[in-house]
Amino acid sequence: MSDQISSTSLPGSIEETMALLAAHDYLAGRALGTVLFLALKMKRPLFLEGEAGVGKTEIAKVLSKALDRPLIRLQCYEGLDVSSAVYEWNYPAQMLEIRLAEASGLTDRDRIEADIFSERYLIRRPVLQALSGVGGRAPVFLIDELDRTDEAFEAFLLEVLSDFQVTVPELGTIRAAEPPIVIITTNRTREVHDALKRRCLYHWVDYPQAEQELEIIRRKVPDSNEALSRQIVAYVQKLRTLDLYKNPGVAETIDWATALTELDRLALDPETISDTLGTLLKYQDDIARIQGGEGKRVLDEVKSELLAAG
Incomplete structure (x- = not known):
């Protein structure tokens, strides 16, 4: 495998796909590397499910940078319609044109x-922007949090994802010269219809294992103390087993490591954890639970296990 992959060409293997992401500090497991490589090779949308904060959206962002392609993001929300997602007419300019035509006697x-x-x-x-890319430079099209629509x-998206085209009644059918690289994410707040899923390749994005999350901190927070980073990762991994209302994601782990580094901490202690939980947990019930005895119990377990591991 070549040590350097062209930023404008698609990776030629699973290994190149993983290396491409890693070069931009996204550490993908082989399963994700495989399905992403196949999505690029087969020109199929990639449907990513997983808990909020596991890095689904980041995949599209990193892919855009790694391939040197424009990133077009459709942030989904309740009530999203065609005029907001696909196209609309510039009505003020149209009305002005009509008045000018009438004034000129047309x-x-x-x-x-x-x-x-x-x-x-x-x-x-x-949507229409994503279908307007030029050959060799088709954009990365992120349809983010589809479950909110x-x-x-x-x-409506079925036509887009099947044939990479949309129909504008006044203009006709607009087709993509080259299909965009489509990444769809969902936090699974509701089930997405099978008809849409069948048009995509699928992958469940899970929380990273401890060693992978530790390497993420090393890359994203290079000034973090190694011993502290290990404690942070072990602590967060433990928290995810507690059935909190909202488990901390990878982004929160990075934020916590950054905050503790800014505070010049070299190790976790109950007071530091209590003071900085707002960077890690986002719901008061979860914070209150960890600020109590359970947080100290988790810390004691972490320290004991790290000490035993040497």
Whole structure:
């Protein structure tokens, strides 16, 4: 395998895919590297499920940087519709054009209509932007948190994901010269319909194992003390077994390591944990639980296990 992969070409193997991500500090396991390589090779959307904070969105961001492709993000939310996601017409400019045409004495309605419903007045939203990439530079199209939308919008996406095209009634069908690299994420707050999933390759993104999370801290927080980093990772891994309302994700682990490094801490202690839990946990019930006796119990277990491991 070549030591350096061209930023504009797609990786030629699973190993190259993993190396490409690692070069931008995203440590992917072989399962993720495999499905991502296949998605790129087969030109299929990649559907990523997992808990919030495990790094699903980051995959699209890193892929955009690694391949030197534009990143187009469609942030989903309840009530998202075609005008916000796909396209809309520039109505103020159209009305101005109509008034100017009338003022100049132009009365040919067909000609006026053909002019105002042209590309000049079309506002391209993320879906249409994603289909407008040039050959060899098709963008990375991130459809983020699809589970926040409704089934009607899912149904609309079927045409986009099947044929990489959308239909604008006034202009006709607009097809992508080259299919974008599509990454779809969901936090599984509701089930996404099978018809959409069938058009994608699928991967469940889980929390990283301890050694992988430790390496992430080494890369993202290089000034963090090694012993402290090991305690942080061990502590966070323990917290994820406690059935909290919201388990800390990788982003929170990085934030905590950064905060403790800024405070010049070299080891975890109950007071430090209590003072900085707001960087790690985001719900008061979880914070109150860990600030009590349970947090100290977890810390004692962590220190005991690390001491036994040498």
